Amino acid sequence: MSHEHVSNTKRIWTVFGILSVITIVEVFFGILKPEVLHFTNFLGMNLLNWLFIILTLVKAYYIVWAFMHMEGEKSTLRNSVVLPVIFLVLYLLFILLTEANYVFEVFKDSTIKWNF
Amino acid sequence: MDTVATENGLGKTWGGGNEPMGASYGKLMMWFFIVSDALTFSGFLAAYGFSRFKFIETWPLAEEVFTHFPFMHGVSAPMYYVAFMTFILIFSSVTMVLAVDAGHQLKKDKVAIYLFLTIIGGLIFVGSQAWEWKNFIKGEYGAIETKGGSLLQFVDKDGHRVAIADFAATFPEEREQLTRSKGRWFMEEATLPTYSVAEVQAGFKSHSDLLIRTETITAQKKKTILSRKDSELRLTQASLVVEGANLTRNEYGSKLFADFFFFITGFHGFHVFSGVIINIIIFFNVLLGTYEKRKSYEMIEKVGLYWHFVDLVWVFVFTVFYLV
Numbered sequence: 001m002s003h004e005h006v007s008n009t010k011r012i013w014t015v016f017g018i019l020s021v022i023t024i025v026e027v028f029f030g031i032l033k034p035e036v037l038h039f040t041n042f043l044g045m046n047l048l049n050w051l052f053i054i055l056t057l058v059k060a061y062y063i064v065w066a067f068m069h070m071e072g073e074k075s076t077l078r079n080s081v082v083l084p085v086i087f088l089v090l091y092l093l094f095i096l097l098t099e100a101n102y103v104f105e106v107f108k109d110s111t112i113k114w115n116f
Numbered sequence: 117m118d119t120v121a122t123e124n125g126l127g128k129t130w131g132g133g134n135e136p137m138g139a140s141y142g143k144l145m146m147w148f149f150i151v152s153d154a155l156t157f158s159g160f161l162a163a164y165g166f167s168r169f170k171f172i173e174t175w176p177l178a179e180e181v182f183t184h185f186p187f188m189h190g191v192s193a194p195m196y197y198v199a200f201m202t203f204i205l206i207f208s209s210v211t212m213v214l215a216v217d218a219g220h221q222l223k224k225d226k227v228a229i230y231l232f233l234t235i236i237g238g239l240i241f242v243g244s245q246a247w248e249w250k251n252f253i254k255g256e257y258g259a260i261e262t263k264g265g266s267l268l269q270f271v272d273k274d275g276h277r278v279a280i281a282d283f284a285a286t287f288p289e290e291r292e293q294l295t296r297s298k299g300r301w302f303m304e305e306a307t308l309p310t311y312s313v314a315e316v317q318a319g320f321k322s323h324s325d326l327l328i329r330t331e332t333i334t335a336q337k338k339k340t341i342l343s344r345k346d347s348e349l350r351l352t353q354a355s356l357v358v359e360g361a362n363l364t365r366n367e368y369g370s371k372l373f374a375d376f377f378f379f380i381t382g383f384h385g386f387h388v389f390s391g392v393i394i395n396i397i398i399f400f401n402v403l404l405g406t407y408e409k410r411k412s413y414e415m416i417e418k419v420g421l422y423w424h425f426v427d428l429v430w431v432f433v434f435t436v437f438y439l440v
Contacts, residue, residue, distance in 0.1 A: 049439075068424045097162075
């Protein structure tokens with residue numbers, strides 16, 4: 001427990017710096033939308049969106065690990081909090097997005113006109 | 117020997133005062149609350165993803181919807197305002213974690229100051245969100261909904277958006293709003309738009325440089341702009357004038373877009389609001405010296421967990437609504 005009482009203000013400000021830089025980069029790319037990234041697809045999604053999602057996950061990692069102090073918790077707590085969320089979210093996204101894509105194709109290929 | 121050990125073990129396990137996973141009861145419960153709340157938000161965002169993928173060809177483009185910045189009227193400034201909001205929330209997270217840090221060292225005054233700054237940050241964020249909602253609800257250009265339910269927007273020949281108010285004709289006839297007080301029975305109707313469909317059609321006819329933009333996204337990831345001939349044809353199918361946004365329809369495009377925007381940012385805003393209230397309560401407890409007497413500022417840590425979680429959710433909402 002005693003190690004937790006050590007002040008780690010420096011670490012806090014470092015993490016703040018990292019989060020700020022990532023946000024600035026995100027906004028920068030969000031405004032410019034470089035064509036190279038925006039029109040190049042990788043695994044069904046364009047590189048720009050991949051970049052945004054990866055940067056978001058990096059931000060989430062720093063918030064949970066540094067600000068919520070997950071790095072100082074026991075690994076049992078860490079795993080029982082983080083793993084179920086990651087698994088369930090991936091599962092939910094996989095199911096819903098696959099289904100949505102299917103519904104999209106049904107609308108697109110059907111003889112019924114829905115958007116007129 | 118064995119029995120004794122088990123009995124002792126039992127006493128130790130169930131006698132209270134244990135900290136499973138090395139976290140106190142309160143912190144553990146806060147973590148599990150956060151897990152369930154995280155799954156709730158994931159459900160909302162995944163549902164947003166579902167609707168967006170379902171209407172992937174007609175979904176509104178975020179950079180055309182959120183373009184406002186305070187004191188800059190008529191300037192299209194996408195992203196800057198939400199970036200500002202994101203910074204406010206990240207910064208209030210920093211002051212929160214600094215308060216937790218000061219709590220570890222039992223520095224009451226420092227905890228109070230940092231907590232106060234966190235509260236201010238939270239209030240600025242909620243206020244900013246209210247402003248964002250105001251702009252979203254009010255709308256800027258107006259649009260036409262066709263009989264088939266799709267949305268038509270107006271652009272000039274360079275592709276710049278044109279507001280309905282800038283070209284619609286004004287007919288002398290007045291359509292009176294039906295309210296409860298004028299109805300024969302319990303009858304009323306939704307607020308009437310500023311211009312009628314006929315006025316928009318007449319205005320469009322007399323401005324030959326105007327074109328219509330549909331919801332469909334082209335291969336260049338822009339909205340489709342029809343030729344003048346197709347535009348005129350399309351406008352004959354007009355059924356409603358849409359101004360701004362509500363839960364039924366909005367001038368930005370897909371009806372679900374506004375629903376999800378209101379629901380998800382509203383639910384998040386409600387979390388921020390609750391967080392501010394909780395922070396205020398804890399702030400007064402700090403001032404009264406409650407935690408000083410306990411010789412433990414763990415309560416700040418628990419509230420801090422919640423506050424960081426709210427920030428965490430915003431990071432994802434920001435990406436999903438404004439970036440991707």
